[in-house]
Amino acid sequence: MHKTPQVNEVNEFIEIASDFEDPLEVIREALSNSYDANATLVDINIAQDDEGQNTLIITDDGFGMDEDDLSSFFDLGNSNKHDAIGYKGHGTKIYYKSDKICVETVKDGTRIESVMDHPWTKLNNRKLPRYSIDETDTDEPSQTRIEVHGFQAGQGFDPQQLTYNKIEHYIKWKTIGGSTAWFFDDDFHEMDINIELSSTIVDTRDSVETDNRLKFPAENLDPDGEFVAEGMCKHYPPQELSVVLDDGRELSIEVVGMVGGKEARNKMQTYGKHSAQFGIWLAKDHIKVERYNDAIGADNEFFHFFFIANCQDLELSANREKIRNKSGDVYQAITDELDRYMTKVCQESWYRDYIERRKLEDKKRSVRSQENSLEERLARTQELGGLSPSNPAEVIAALERYSANGSPETVEIADFRIDEEVNAIVDTDEGYKNAALQVKLSDFFETETPLTNIDRFVCWKLGDRDALTRIERSSYLGEPIRFDFQNNVIQYGKGDPKTIPVLELDGKIM
């Protein structure tokens, strides 16, 4: 006995339509369909009524649809488009997430009007929705108009979320509107894109008008000026890389790109963080899909780069958000070749100069901030009337000054190791002595350092006298301690206590 596997058609429709998570993907699919239909102009109008119901109207002057094309439009996985963006027959299924789809299309003197009611409700009630077809003769030029009513946009078309900037960025980064095909001699044709949002969504401007060319900011190779690296920009001309796989198949990778500073990159349609947008993009149909920033290696920061590497041998997920054949030899060969190409970019003289210039400018900025900080320090020093140690090096300077200006005793630094508990050896009238040199004496006791090997204390100030008294009233490391600042000594230990002289420098130097 043989059985044929069955497909649950309703589930498949729901599955594919649900794959499209971002409602803006409706714009990407509409633009792709219009481009595949050879349109030179596409208008997308998105409106929202007072109750939050969305209506999308997509109009283009492409070559329209006949009945077969319309079947492909509504069918799942039944595209009659070969070698086109929408070859899978998945994209238009995003429209099913709506209350009504109306299609009016003219092709070769025939006008078709088609309506599908409540597609999403029906699918969720486990029924396949149906669509009507009415054909009439016409002398109108070929065109298509698609209306999608009650589009389930989630938060996507929320007036709080959607802005023209966001749409423009989406078009240039995620759709055929940001195509790099025009750099190459592919079957590129120009398409003007006009997107209008109803004033209930956003009323900051009338519409987005653009085309399907990704353009880089103007080159700025060697600007004059002190802080100009952020404005530097270089274009890397379109180049076709080819790779031959072990089985003899030849892959072609079309790469074009730029390197630029933040200011230059900001001239593009960006919003948000550059680290989330720039880098090395892998693309199919010249539409960016995923980034592969490993191509530039760990020595470089990817956000300086904006490169698009298109390869038609990449396979994409249904919603075009991911590359599917990553574990195969094709992907490996593409990324290997891209690694080589990007290594050349990174070793190129201009890029190295650009990075060097950035580094120098950063240094200059740091010198400027250093100058500001020095001014502040100077003001503080003037206010304090000269040396006021805040670190051991300054205490040493104070000690030297103390010794050089007729001090009653000789205390000179013979050895100093900043990280050691007994950090100094001082040369005194009684010979070399182990010493703890502190800005504030009280800081020494906070760290509970043993006094066993300490012969002298040298400090700028005694510090927190209350804290020292508190220690005196309890004990220090289990032994009694007395701070006798009248006589400048510390008495430590039971019975015959150890006497440690303390030299406080504050007030003793000229």
Place this chain on the structure above:
Amino acid sequence: MVTDRMVSFDIIAEAGEARHGQLQINGRTLETPHLFPVVNFYGGGNEGALFGGGVHRTIKEFLAHDNEITAGEDYSDLFRGVMTSIASLTDYGIREKKLDWYLGKEIREWECFNSFDGMIFADSGGYKILSNGGGLEGADFEKDVDQDQALDMQLALGPDIVVNLDHPIHPDDEFEERVEKMKKTAANAARLAERREDVNGACYLTVHGYYEEMLERSFNLIEDELEEPIPEAFDGIALGSLVPRKDNVEVLVEAVSDCKLEMQQRGYEDLPLHVFGIAGNAMPLLVAVGADSFDSASYLHQAINGKYCVNLFETVSLDEADFDACDCRVCNDDFHVARMRNEMDNLYQKDILGSLAAHNLAIQQQELRKFRQLLTEGDQQLVADHLEEAVKDQKGFRKFVYQLINERINPYFEETDTTYA
């Protein structure tokens, strides 16, 4: 002794800084760029055992055209020029009597080596002698070695090329220490120049430094010591002290390139430039910036560590070697493949590793041969293409090659009038 030496270095073809030359010394000719494999002629043994030395002995069997090993095959192309150091004479803890016996005849005067007609570059062994406190140490003797003694020992080997006893510098040297070493090297160079007539062959001058300013000092100190211009006293320049930086390709390229620049500025660019102690993957890059010859024992060291060279950039463990995929003559000889596979009876480790070392050497020599052929075309782009193809899959290494090609041969991204804004 007044000699009747004949030394010449002719440049046959150039491609950018890279050049294909012909070094002729007393009737022997060497095509450059060339790799002098390091060979220990004396390894503690007697003449019947080719003076021993374990794996070194097996190498000498290839070199001396021992029929049992070479089965009539001529492997002399691997050894057209070899490097041997006087410092290696005491590697095996020999007695003084034996040392005197070894030095009693020139290498080619021994019957076992009289068919060997490769060029012999006798190194003064500066690094080893210096680290030994300025001498050589055997089982029953210690011997101070100064420039005169070093030269006497070199001459006793019957060399085609000798070099002054040098005091190699180290990257960690303090400035004063480095200058002191350079001064001592310069004094030795001057002494070698004084004894120039004792040498029936070529005299090379050692210089040291990692970048232009250091090399400039090294050359200046030598010029100050010499009574005649460098090209009148010496037939070649040998750049030393690079071994501690052998894994830093950028440093190697800069050192060789800057040495070349110094030579050009001083008018010695027609002298051959030898690079001491470096071979392997850096070699093609150093050829591209003007090096003419190299010496290295890396082919032996790799073998001793059980490493089989797949090409200049990759090694695999001997167990994983695919001999069928290699077109070198050693791997096309069933006898040597059987030895490397350890499939023969009564094999010593030296036999297995000796064949492996010969293969590793063949790979390095093959690469330089390809380079010489490319250079003959005189087309820099061919050199660039070859280099680029060679490092295609060497992820960490290729950036150095791309940088070199981009900066010195052909920029990858020329300025264009077209912008894409």
